[in-house]
Amino acid sequence: MPSPFLTPGESALADNVALLHLRRDDSMPTVLRAFDDKNEGYKEGKVSNTRFGSFPHSTLIGQKWGSQIAASKVDTGSRGRKPTKRKAEELDASTGADDDSASTKTPVAASSGFLHLMYPTPESWTLSLPHRTQVVYTPDYSYILHRLRARPGSTVIEAGAGSGSFTHASVRAVFNGYPGEEPATKKQRYEFHEQRAGRVREEITEHGLDGLVEVTHRDVYEDGFLLGDPQTGRSPKASAIFLDLPAPWLALKHLVRHPASGGESPLDPNSTAYICTFSPCLEQAEKTIRMMRKLSWLNISMVEVQHNRIEVKRERIGLDCDGIRGATVFPKTVDEAATKLREDDARAKRFRLGRSADEEASANENEASSVKEPAGPLYSVGRLVHRSENELKTHTSYLVFAILPRDWTEEDEQRCRQKYPSDKADNNDRIPAGKSRKQMKREFKELRLKEAADEKAKAQQPAEETSEA
């Protein structure tokens, strides 16, 4: 089954995992089912209950992704009384299947409430996922995957962390076809925690990522990264490694070109290995880097990603904002302040002079009309401002990046020297050699174009050419 994470198609199908988007930062993952898989006893089949109403899955399946779906009237009350055991047995025995079909009621639209049906992306999944351990958030993993050069066709090792946000993001990054379809690449994931490994495995199946992710329950400090048996197993041939472990330096000894144990290296022998470790504490990062230096990793660098979300508001200040929500009633300018002071003073004077009540009222009216003038529709009133959102993640983790070049033997070197003789270097013919051939081609083409196509065709070419040079 294609995964909605990777190839969602046009509309939501039964058994797809979907995100019910309720509002900003509030969405609910669910697996769409045409039947009541958890036997919760709703008349409408499987129902997702949200703060904005109840949504029978029959109203979701078959809808286009991204659709706004209205809530339905669902009787959530009487269902609470679970049928007694005897009754349930009876039901099962007597009606069974046809009871199912007969009782699935066509849902009735409720008067209010809606949600949006979205296909999951690693980003939305990260925001909605059931928190198990520390989550690697989008700003971090997007940067990490970019630096790790995780591209379609690579193999990624991920060790540690149970939340699964990085897993989904990295599967998307390396995805280049489903297994059995094309050269599918795998992503390896190691989990120390057995229970978590089980849960992750379930999740992978639910999300249609079987065959793309291989989950292994393992203590990687001790047993390393080979698939299957820790000693004699197959190498995952990874080119990118992400360690979200409490002590990444202990796992590094397995990530070498020639392991001391004499076994196979888990790294891809034909490519550079890129590594990133994710540690919240500086001491962890320091220890990791020391170990990396000892193990001949290169280009070691440590960074932290500082990210914040920005909210945009309209700031409304002015004496005319009375009654507008979120606005501050305060003079906008010095002039406005002065006017107000003058008016206040005038009113005070009138009061002292003891004017009659109706006169006062008429004066007030005048005042009001002088201040208030319609400033256009509400949404475009006020000054646009931006600021950080209230909750700030000031530190996620220290990211340590490093690179391990591929192995290079004397033999390889000799072969290379034979193929590309070291002393052959034509100084004069240097870069123009490559260019001139191109130039020739291009000139020829231009000639062709000139005699063939009309002037409009590709007159810009020479211009482009010069700009490039």
Place this chain on the structure above:
Amino acid sequence: MHSFIPPNQFVAIKLPSDQTRIVKLVPDSLVQLGKYGSFPANQIIGRPFYFTFEIQDTAEKDGYKLRVVSATELHAETLIEEAEADGEGEDQPEGSGIPMRTNRQIVDDASTQTLTLQEIEELKKEAGGAGKEIIAKILESHTALDQKTAFSLAKYTLRKRQKYLKRFTVVPLDVSTLANFMLAEKDATRTMELRDEHIGLLGCFGNVHYGGDSHNEESTPDGLPTTKPNGRYYVVDETGGLVVAAMAERMGILYPRDEDEDEDDGKEEEEATDSNEQNPTGEDNNAEAQGATSTSKRKRPQAMSASGNTITVVHASSQPNLSLLKYFGYDINTPDENHPLHTHLKTVTWLQMIDPAVDPILSNRPAEIPPAELAALKGSKRSAYHFKRNRWERIKKVVEEARAGSFDGLVVATLLEPASVLKNLVPLLSGSASVAVYSPTVESLVVLMDKYSTTRRTAFINNKRDLEAQSTSGQNDIDLSSLYEEFELDPTLLLPPTLHRSRVRAWQVLPGRTHPLMTGRGGAEGYLFHGVRVIPTTANVQAAGTFRKKRKLEQQTSTPTPTTDQDVEMAS
């Protein structure tokens, strides 16, 4: 991909001064590194990436004059320091023993350096450049050296090393390297000061990934409603092609198809390309012209022909500026037909998107010439005819596809007003598709955020309902033009608009001296807008939730007046 240094491709060379050079490695040529010397390209082609080479003065018998600097040597300084730090820790319990060395007594003027500049120059000439000796000599003669603290010593040697060592590291030229190169060495504004973290975020928030290569699916009969092809993205790119390259990298279509890792295969490949290049004057050249006549030996991939996993660039000039793609072996003017971008990169102008009827190319449909007449034509005329005809058909197909929409994402880094881009492209996205907009400065995105603000959306919905209510009695087609006059774009099509800022801060990690780098690059901060396309229902849906009561009350009080107004209007 990128497992060894390939011939005839661009690579980045990092110099000791932290500069980067981009060099095309043509076999049998000489690579010049300015004051660091030069070396024959042959001596690094085929070797692994990320090796640091040192240019030696005395060549080996076969002329090889490079030396691979081992990782241990590169890390030597810190490894020693770390070992020392370990020792110190054991020897001296805290607070006792020798007081910490400080830089109080150090006088930093020219007198502490006993070698004169002339002497150094001579040394350089003598020793040629096996820089280490020079550094050692200079360090020896530096009288104040033993007074220096470990920290300043490290700095000092580092500085000296950078000055004299003839070392360089060969790095694959990928999107990240190129982005940093453009930032540091070129005019950063050309790429809109796009940094690594932005590229990563842009791709992730745009949900750009490989979407299945349905390259050969296009032959399905038209009648059959085939499933929607996956992985089609709109890209609006004013960074000279960097964003296109980054997205192509994520989709696996950026790098030329693998010349295989195996040496033997490599040879064959080389021969093949050689033979191709030897007849650039033959028929081979008018590739586009011959595409349809099928006289060519093998089936040529038609430009922009892929149906899935494609990038559609919408550009403002008549030609897109994608000049940076040349570093990845794809020159938009003389495209390499074997490059994946040849089939997977499509370009459309804004005019073709919005008003194809007046587009100079599309509106000029070349007249069809019957085959018999065609055969009688002169060769050049015939190929010209095919060229024009194919181009027209190709562009028509691409424009029709782009206008039909149902795309899977929109990635924008543009000088245009973002709202105008989203106004035109967001309606063409399929539901749940992601939109990511990068801007070096926040202002344009703040305006964009406001265009999708909740109050604006509510006003839009209410106004739209009013218009619909007014017209239910009459025509079916509701005239919404007044609505779009008031609202530049439909704010109900995107949820939930969010604005992000991200910056990576680099640290120095050395024993006892770990801290963030003291200086960094300023300039544009870089902001990202993200939203997801949604499909609002046509039915009126009332929001539920905490604020429901309030609104109901409001409506109760406010609705009577408009309804009576309407009644009056309708009656009159």
